[in-house]
Amino acid sequence: MKEYPFFLAQFTTFGYVGIYFSILFARYCAGLVTKEMLSLPKSSFVLIGILEALGLAAGMSAGGISET
Incomplete structure (x- = not known):
């Protein structure tokens, strides 16, 4: 799957969002x-998420490069 690092990074990132939102929603309902x-400010969390997504995409694209 080394041809699809960007897709894999996006899939993983949005998977995290879905899973963690589901957990938060269940805990809110409980x-x-x-x-x-x-009500906490969420701007710092958005920045952390963007940096995490960029790091994951960079890591997967670097892992997809092979020297032959």
């Missing part, structure tokens, strides 16, 4: 997460 907890 009352373990409150509206006050969700």
Whole structure:
């Protein structure tokens, strides 16, 4: 699958988003997460997510390069 590093990185990133959102939603419905907890500023988390996605894409594209 070395021909598809960008697709694999995007699939992994959006997979994380789906899984973690599902966990957060379940915890919110159970009352373990409150509206006050969700009111935190999210800009720093968005920046962390973007950097994580770029790092994953760079790592997978570097892993797809083989010297022969």
